Amino acid sequence: MYLISELAQKVGLSRSTLLYYEKLGLISSERKANQYRDYSERDFQRIKLLQQLQAGGLTLNECLECLESRINREKLQSRLKVLDDEILQKQKSRDLLASMLGMSSMKEWHQAMDEQAPEAHLDWLEKQGFSEKQSLRLKWLSKDINEHDQYMADFEHVFEGLNRLGVGSVEDTLKALQSIPLRKGTLLEVGCGRGASTLILAKHSQFEITALDNDEYNLCCLKESTEASLIKHKLKTICASMTNMPFDKMQFDVIWSEGSAYIMGVYKALESWKSLLKPGGYMIMSDLVWVSSERSLEAIEFWHENYPNMKTVQQHKNTIEKLGYKIVNTFQSSLKSWNNYLTPLTKKIEMLSTTTVKSKALIDIKKEMIIHQKYLGQYGYQVFVLKIRG
Ligand SMILES: C[S@@+](CC[C@H](N)C(=O)[O-])C[C@H]1O[C@@H](n2cnc3c(N)ncnc32)[C@H](O)[C@@H]1O
Structure with missing residues (x-):
C-alpha cells in the first residue's frame, strides 16, 4: 500500500494530478484510520499503463477509454500510423545527424534538399x-x-588530358555561328572549359573573345593551346563565376555557352546574362533536353537524380520567348558531337578501370556512359540561337 506522497514519487506525478485521476476513477484510495489515503499496487500499475498509453500519443480520455472499456481498434490503428510516421521522421533526422558527422553518405539528403x-x-x-x-x-x-574532396580529385583525374568537357563539334558550332549575321564585335563565352568551342569561334570569326570559366586549370589548357597561334591576340580569359560576372551592362554583341548554363539553371542564366548583351545582341546556348515522349524508366530515374530539371524542347521554347528572346534557330546536336565527347572519355575510363582506381566518381561516370549507350535519342543536346527582342 502507498500513501499519496509515496505513490506520487513512484510515478513521477504531483499529488494534485493523482487526486484528479482519482476523481476520474482511474485509481481509488481507501481511507486509513488516520484519514490518510491508501493506494494499492493495482493503482500504481494502472497509472504506469496510462503513462505508456500517453507516451504513445493518446489523450487522457482516450487512455481512460482503453483502460475502462473495449479497445477502440480504429482509433488505435490511426494513432499507430501517426507513431510510425514519427519514428520514420526521427530515424531520418538521426541518419542526417550521423551522416553530418561523417558516419554515412549524405547523397540522398543533398538530393532531396x-x-x-x-x-x-x-x-x-x-x-x-x-x-x-x-x-x-x-x-x-x-x-x-x-566525400567531396576525394570525389573531385578522382573526377579531375578522369577528365585530365581531355579536350572536350561536353557534347559538341566543329560542325555544330559553325552551324550556330552561321545562324547569326555578325562576324565581328565582342563575344563572351561562358563556361568555356578547355576551349573546344572557343578555338573554333576564334578561327572562323573576327570576334574579340572573352572566355570565362571558374576553373584555372581549364583556362590554362586553353591558353596553352593558343600560345603559338595568332588567335591569342583576340582572346582574353577570365576566371570567374557565371553567377556573378565582372562585366559592364551591354558589353557584348554575343554570349556563347555550350553545355554550361545548366550549372546555374538555364532560365536563371538567360535572365541574368541578358543585361550584358547590347540591344539586338545574340545568345547561343545548349542544354540537355528530353526529345522523345517515349522514355524508359531507367533513363527517367537516372536523369531525375542527375538533372531533375531537364525540360523538353517545347518547354524551353515557351519559356525562352517569355524571357524576352526570339528564337533565331534551334537544332539538335549531332551524333558526331556526342561521339566527340563520349569516345575519348570512354577510352580514358577503360584505361583507368584496368588500374586500381575504385572511385565513386569513376563508377558514376561509367553509369552515365551506360545510360547514353542505352537511351541516347530519348534525350539529346539542343542548341538554341536567340536574339534579344526589341
Ligand atoms: C560541361 S563543361 C562544358 C565546357 C565547354 N563548354 C565544352 O563544351 O567543352 C562546363 C564548364 O563550366 C565550368 N563551370 C562550372 N561552374 C562554373 C561557374 N560557376 N562559372 C563559370 N564556369 C563554370 C566548368 O569548369 C566547365 O569548364
Whole structure:
C-alpha cells in the first residue's frame, strides 16, 4: 500500500494530478484510520499503463477509454500510423545527424534538399565552408560533403588530358555561328572549359573573345593551346563565376555557352546574362533536353537524380520567348558531337578501370556512359540561337 506522497514519487506525478485521476476513477484510495489515503499496487500499475498509453500519443480520455472499456481498434490503428510516421521522421533526422558527422553518405539528403530548396541548399553549403565553386560542384558532381574532396580529385583525374568537357563539334558550332549575321564585335563565352568551342569561334570569326570559366586549370589548357597561334591576340580569359560576372551592362554583341548554363539553371542564366548583351545582341546556348515522349524508366530515374530539371524542347521554347528572346534557330546536336565527347572519355575510363582506381566518381561516370549507350535519342543536346527582342 502507498500513501499519496509515496505513490506520487513512484510515478513521477504531483499529488494534485493523482487526486484528479482519482476523481476520474482511474485509481481509488481507501481511507486509513488516520484519514490518510491508501493506494494499492493495482493503482500504481494502472497509472504506469496510462503513462505508456500517453507516451504513445493518446489523450487522457482516450487512455481512460482503453483502460475502462473495449479497445477502440480504429482509433488505435490511426494513432499507430501517426507513431510510425514519427519514428520514420526521427530515424531520418538521426541518419542526417550521423551522416553530418561523417558516419554515412549524405547523397540522398543533398538530393532531396536540392529538389525542395535549391537556394537554401547552396546557402547552407557555403555556411559549411564550401566556396561557390565547390558548392556547385557538390550539387552537380559529388553530391556528398563527406566525400567531396576525394570525389573531385578522382573526377579531375578522369577528365585530365581531355579536350572536350561536353557534347559538341566543329560542325555544330559553325552551324550556330552561321545562324547569326555578325562576324565581328565582342563575344563572351561562358563556361568555356578547355576551349573546344572557343578555338573554333576564334578561327572562323573576327570576334574579340572573352572566355570565362571558374576553373584555372581549364583556362590554362586553353591558353596553352593558343600560345603559338595568332588567335591569342583576340582572346582574353577570365576566371570567374557565371553567377556573378565582372562585366559592364551591354558589353557584348554575343554570349556563347555550350553545355554550361545548366550549372546555374538555364532560365536563371538567360535572365541574368541578358543585361550584358547590347540591344539586338545574340545568345547561343545548349542544354540537355528530353526529345522523345517515349522514355524508359531507367533513363527517367537516372536523369531525375542527375538533372531533375531537364525540360523538353517545347518547354524551353515557351519559356525562352517569355524571357524576352526570339528564337533565331534551334537544332539538335549531332551524333558526331556526342561521339566527340563520349569516345575519348570512354577510352580514358577503360584505361583507368584496368588500374586500381575504385572511385565513386569513376563508377558514376561509367553509369552515365551506360545510360547514353542505352537511351541516347530519348534525350539529346539542343542548341538554341536567340536574339534579344526589341
Ligand atoms: C560541361 S563543361 C562544358 C565546357 C565547354 N563548354 C565544352 O563544351 O567543352 C562546363 C564548364 O563550366 C565550368 N563551370 C562550372 N561552374 C562554373 C561557374 N560557376 N562559372 C563559370 N564556369 C563554370 C566548368 O569548369 C566547365 O569548364
